[in-house]
Amino acid sequence: MADLISRRSALIGGVGAGGLLLSGCDQLSHSPSVKRVLDTAAVVNYRAQRLLLTDKGPLAPEFKPADIAPTFRVNGSAYPGTDDYKRLMDANFSTYRLVVEGLVHHPLSFSLDDLRKLPSRTQITRHDCVEGWSCIGQWTGVQLGLLLKAAGLAPGAAYVVFRCADDMGGGNLYYESVDLADAFHPQTILSYALNGQPLPVAHGAPIRLRVERQLGYKQAKYVMRLQVTDSFARIAGGKGGYWEDQGYAWYAGI
Amino acid sequence: MAAIDSQPAITPSGPPNSATPRREVIYRHRLWVRIAHWLNALCLLVLLMSGLQIFNAHSELYWGAQGFEISPKLLTMHAVRTASGHMLGLTTVFGHRVFTTGVFGLSMLRGHLVNRGFPAWITLPSWQDLATGRRWHFFFAWLFVLNGLGYGLWSLFSRHLSRDLIPTVADIRGIGRSIIDHILLRHPKGEAAKRYNVLQRLAYLIVMFVLLPLMVLTGMTMSPGLDAAFPQLLWVFDGRQSARTIHFCVAGLIVLFFVVHIVEVILAGPLNELRSMITGRYAVPPDHKADDPHG
Numbered sequence: 001m002a003d004l005i006s007r008r009s010a011l012i013g014g015v016g017a018g019g020l021l022l023s024g025c026d027q028l029s030h031s032p033s034v035k036r037v038l039d040t041a042a043v044v045n046y047r048a049q050r051l052l053l054t055d056k057g058p059l060a061p062e063f064k065p066a067d068i069a070p071t072f073r074v075n076g077s078a079y080p081g082t083d084d085y086k087r088l089m090d091a092n093f094s095t096y097r098l099v100v101e102g103l104v105h106h107p108l109s110f111s112l113d114d115l116r117k118l119p120s121r122t123q124i125t126r127h128d129c130v131e132g133w134s135c136i137g138q139w140t141g142v143q144l145g146l147l148l149k150a151a152g153l154a155p156g157a158a159y160v161v162f163r164c165a166d167d168m169g170g171g172n173l174y175y176e177s178v179d180l181a182d183a184f185h186p187q188t189i190l191s192y193a194l195n196g197q198p199l200p201v202a203h204g205a206p207i208r209l210r211v212e213r214q215l216g217y218k219q220a221k222y223v224m225r226l227q228v229t230d231s232f233a234r235i236a237g238g239k240g241g242y243w244e245d246q247g248y249a250w251y252a253g254i
Numbered sequence: 255m256a257a258i259d260s261q262p263a264i265t266p267s268g269p270p271n272s273a274t275p276r277r278e279v280i281y282r283h284r285l286w287v288r289i290a291h292w293l294n295a296l297c298l299l300v301l302l303m304s305g306l307q308i309f310n311a312h313s314e315l316y317w318g319a320q321g322f323e324i325s326p327k328l329l330t331m332h333a334v335r336t337a338s339g340h341m342l343g344l345t346t347v348f349g350h351r352v353f354t355t356g357v358f359g360l361s362m363l364r365g366h367l368v369n370r371g372f373p374a375w376i377t378l379p380s381w382q383d384l385a386t387g388r389r390w391h392f393f394f395a396w397l398f399v400l401n402g403l404g405y406g407l408w409s410l411f412s413r414h415l416s417r418d419l420i421p422t423v424a425d426i427r428g429i430g431r432s433i434i435d436h437i438l439l440r441h442p443k444g445e446a447a448k449r450y451n452v453l454q455r456l457a458y459l460i461v462m463f464v465l466l467p468l469m470v471l472t473g474m475t476m477s478p479g480l481d482a483a484f485p486q487l488l489w490v491f492d493g494r495q496s497a498r499t500i501h502f503c504v505a506g507l508i509v510l511f512f513v514v515h516i517v518e519v520i521l522a523g524p525l526n527e528l529r530s531m532i533t534g535r536y537a538v539p540p541d542h543k544a545d546d547p548h549g
Binding site: 011025027029035037038039040041044045051052053058059060061063067069070071073126127128130131132133134135136175193212213214215216243246247248253 | 303306309311312314319320321322323324378379380383384385386388389390392393395396417419432476478479480481483485488494495498526533
């Protein structure tokens, strides 16, 4: 009998503890100091992957033409509704200029035609959304490293920030950033074509970043301006990207 | 049930007493086993709950390299609207439809029915928040891996693995009997209760050296960075989406192990078992046949 009671109380105790734990974890999720502790894992993820992944390689897996998805899934914004973007689109992006500025010796500006005339790289890669889905597509564009070398990095340059045209609400324009290891990686391209066709508006026309060893939210669409910087702390929410400012990890290799 | 009822209340070990036979207390679980056990339990709980939070961000499973809305689906959990305008939770498994309103696909969150794969009471955090779910998941994933590696190495060098976990030849020969004992809920007593039985050994070995490493490897395969570093992972698991599906299924097997584990603890005497995993001390269930020739 004593055993029966102890068994029952153990069960009740277990269920009660579970309930407490649940509400406790919800409380903890709100706590800034808990967030700081948990975020040490993001730093470890970044450091560990940087030991494995440099600007030289390895490459993200590339796929065969037969693997290309029949339709590429749209993620994030499908259309930046701003007046500036509408004007660009109406002119078929003939007035588009990609600006490279910040900690560079020679600030540069490229038209879409300029970019198309530069040596290109075509890659069939898997796009992995942070939500969990994946989609394979073929991207063609110019290597980011090529533009950065042309501009010449000034001392202190550590990150490339991508300023985009899509308004995420309240005038917050999308932005993203990568470190130099990813910026100079051979598969990191500013793409102007998807599956052999000019990049559609829904996929980021005229220019979309592809940084293939990271998740979908790093693949900034509607890229207007590259800003080379020593720190992104003073840009927007200070976390290095639109989704990073909403709580997602800056390093998205995992 | 006779096996349970015959257990006397826990008593401290003392000199043998012929009138009321005292129970022998042994030191069963060493400190590192106990620490690793509870750390592992904590990690697995947080990983499960935050993992279901992450699953809810895209509550579908696929096979192969890629998978999104138009791909063939192995599992989906969604809310659907009927012709009459009612919302229902719908789960499909290999195309078979099951209405799961209230649990999967459509469930309550703070007094409202919401469209989500797993219900709020089992996800971390309870509300839909992928970024926070990932934060918990990765921190506890590192803790889990470090704890697992530490335990694995300790088991090897302390000979916990070879002495306590790997079944002996006699164990394997007696596996049929052990299966029958388990089905009849007959728990070992006396000398036999001082060591892990063969099914216990096999269950622990499979969980610790097959299922848990599979979780780590399939988790790694979902990382685009690690896929670049170790493309062999994609070959082993047949692509990122297959790895995600395997990760989900193996998590289910670990939950199944947990349920059986808890049932066995309850059947074997929960306080004695729990105490042995906290203090290390375990009261050996007396073997009446050995104590009393007339029994």
